[in-house]
Amino acid sequence: MGSVTGHNLKSLDDIATRLRLHVVNMVAPSGQGYVQQGLGAADIFTSLYFAEANLDPQKPLWEDRDRIFLTTAHNTAIFYATLAERGFFDVSDLNTYVNDGSALEINSCERLGPFVEATCGSLGQGLSVAVGCALAAKRQNRPSRFYVIIGDGEMQEGQVWEAAMLAGAHGLDNLCLIVDYNFVQSEGPMDLVMSLEPLSDKMRSFGFAVQEVDGNDISALLNAYDTARNTPGKPTFIKASTLMGKGVSSLEGLMFHQLRFPAAVAESARAELSEKLHGADGA
Amino acid sequence: MTERLTKLEAADFINRSFKPLPRSYGDALVEAALQDPRIVCLSADLTPPTETDRFRDELPQRYHNVGIAEANMIGVAGGMARSGEIPFVHSFCAFVTKRCFDQITMQAAYPNLPVKIVGFLPGITTLLGVSHQAIEDIALMRSVPNMMVLEPSSAQYHQAAVEMALKHPGPVYLRMKRPETPPQESLVPQSLQYGKGVVCREGSDVTIIACGLEVAEALQAAEALAETGIEATVVDMPMIKPLDNELILQQAKTTGAMVTVENHSVIGGLGSAVAEVLADAGVGLPFKRVGVQDRFCEGGSSTYLLKKFGLDSQAIYSACTEVVKRKNK
Numbered sequence: 001m002g003s004v005t006g007h008n009l010k011s012l013d014d015i016a017t018r019l020r021l022h023v024v025n026m027v028a029p030s031g032q033g034y035v036q037q038g039l040g041a042a043d044i045f046t047s048l049y050f051a052e053a054n055l056d057p058q059k060p061l062w063e064d065r066d067r068i069f070l071t072t073a074h075n076t077a078i079f080y081a082t083l084a085e086r087g088f089f090d091v092s093d094l095n096t097y098v099n100d101g102s103a104l105e106i107n108s109c110e111r112l113g114p115f116v117e118a119t120c121g122s123l124g125q126g127l128s129v130a131v132g133c134a135l136a137a138k139r140q141n142r143p144s145r146f147y148v149i150i151g152d153g154e155m156q157e158g159q160v161w162e163a164a165m166l167a168g169a170h171g172l173d174n175l176c177l178i179v180d181y182n183f184v185q186s187e188g189p190m191d192l193v194m195s196l197e198p199l200s201d202k203m204r205s206f207g208f209a210v211q212e213v214d215g216n217d218i219s220a221l222l223n224a225y226d227t228a229r230n231t232p233g234k235p236t237f238i239k240a241s242t243l244m245g246k247g248v249s250s251l252e253g254l255m256f257h258q259l260r261f262p263a264a265v266a267e268s269a270r271a272e273l274s275e276k277l278h279g280a281d282g283a
Numbered sequence: 284m285t286e287r288l289t290k291l292e293a294a295d296f297i298n299r300s301f302k303p304l305p306r307s308y309g310d311a312l313v314e315a316a317l318q319d320p321r322i323v324c325l326s327a328d329l330t331p332p333t334e335t336d337r338f339r340d341e342l343p344q345r346y347h348n349v350g351i352a353e354a355n356m357i358g359v360a361g362g363m364a365r366s367g368e369i370p371f372v373h374s375f376c377a378f379v380t381k382r383c384f385d386q387i388t389m390q391a392a393y394p395n396l397p398v399k400i401v402g403f404l405p406g407i408t409t410l411l412g413v414s415h416q417a418i419e420d421i422a423l424m425r426s427v428p429n430m431m432v433l434e435p436s437s438a439q440y441h442q443a444a445v446e447m448a449l450k451h452p453g454p455v456y457l458r459m460k461r462p463e464t465p466p467q468e469s470l471v472p473q474s475l476q477y478g479k480g481v482v483c484r485e486g487s488d489v490t491i492i493a494c495g496l497e498v499a500e501a502l503q504a505a506e507a508l509a510e511t512g513i514e515a516t517v518v519d520m521p522m523i524k525p526l527d528n529e530l531i532l533q534q535a536k537t538t539g540a541m542v543t544v545e546n547h548s549v550i551g552g553l554g555s556a557v558a559e560v561l562a563d564a565g566v567g568l569p570f571k572r573v574g575v576q577d578r579f580c581e582g583g584s585s586t587y588l589l590k591k592f593g594l595d596s597q598a599i600y601s602a603c604t605e606v607v608k609r610k611n612k
Binding site: 061065104110117119120121122125126127128131132133134135136137140159162163165166169205235264 | 322343348349350352354355356357358359360361362363364365366367368370385386389390393394436
């Protein structure tokens, strides 16, 4: 088994598979939802929540915690699955996903609990909040780090660039911005709506240290966080290219923002992921 | 010989004088910050015109100029509030409310964070024109859950306004007007009570409820009315939310005629808020709202603008005589 800074990659891969299985199970009952984004981002969530970030599910308001902001607040199946598996709430609560009255709403919102670090359904706002936290942490001499998972389409919002400008100008090296670069937004592929490229050059010119990684390679992600932690005087931008539907062969590469998810497809996805997980257990 | 300029002060564009304007809110904020280490100050590149230059100079570690980016400033303030700080954010009323309304609702109000939003250049009182005038800000901010809305009537209440903003645990909108003349020696800071209006003058014929600089205009109108035998009660209503419902209903009963006055649109502001209280209680009475009459204005000196757009003491006087006439029919 390979390991990056002491992490067991095999065990992290299994966690990612378990999270993907939750995503399929959570989205299947309504027959539509953010299944492709959830499968695609599972490795980013796994690497952050189960390896990189300093968190204590028993003390979600611990002042020196690292904070993770999901600013693409609609990517909730994977987000809630991660929080539950990490111990912030009961895994059985995932069964209430998008039910009337459930706090597991389609757009995450802090009424679920303080581990939702900000309410970000209105796109483009989360990086500003993280920058405010990062500035306050510097002032208060706290060791916390601030991770923001942003959507690629979301970076079309002007406020993201206001916040990036401030982070760069202040050299906020406790801030790490990760774009889930799946190349799809509401109306289709990004380059058909409005291209962000050259994105890395843009972020570099805003004062960020930039890394480009395969967002479905946990070891590459962990190395990128490690480099970010050891880059003083600059915030880090990680362009994490992800594959929509990653981990389910019938869904991989299907580029849809909102996917209809028929029961038969869900069933085969469930079977494939279960086999991978149980096969892994048996090996 | 012309005097050599050694220091450039940012102009305030309130009047055509180049004399630096006095600072009263800014001093009150610094005093509060010296007592409470959680207070931090944010500015979107309008530090002297929002009286935060003293804070910048004396507490630089707790001051940030975040650049001309108000939407980001609100989010940054939300992050600081989530980190145990009490951010006071500053710009002109027009920019710190209208431009970043969504950010205010999601990053300050919904999480009920102690983000104190401080706007200057209230209503139409600026030379800078329609882009810098805020005639909708009270309407917007009043509609936001958890938000307190406060507009002090003069410098003697600025310290109390900061105190009230701190007393409210959640977000606050402070609508500030810089004094245009140096404060008098005799100026003694006055206190405010949470959710309470201040009766400045008593009379039995009509009640004028005003906020901000319109309180002074209302008092002038009351003096002119007295000369014609009409006695007016003047209420300074600095807290537009939460509103002093009790005082409004009591005044409706006592005088039976009411005029509201605000440096704001008559739609959605103080006048609307008072009308809602009356209607909800089933109270009908001769009533008139003095304010900007659903139109855009233009830049100019305060005196000129108040007269032109019907917000001066003369307009209040006319409104009062009209409601008193209707009452006596």
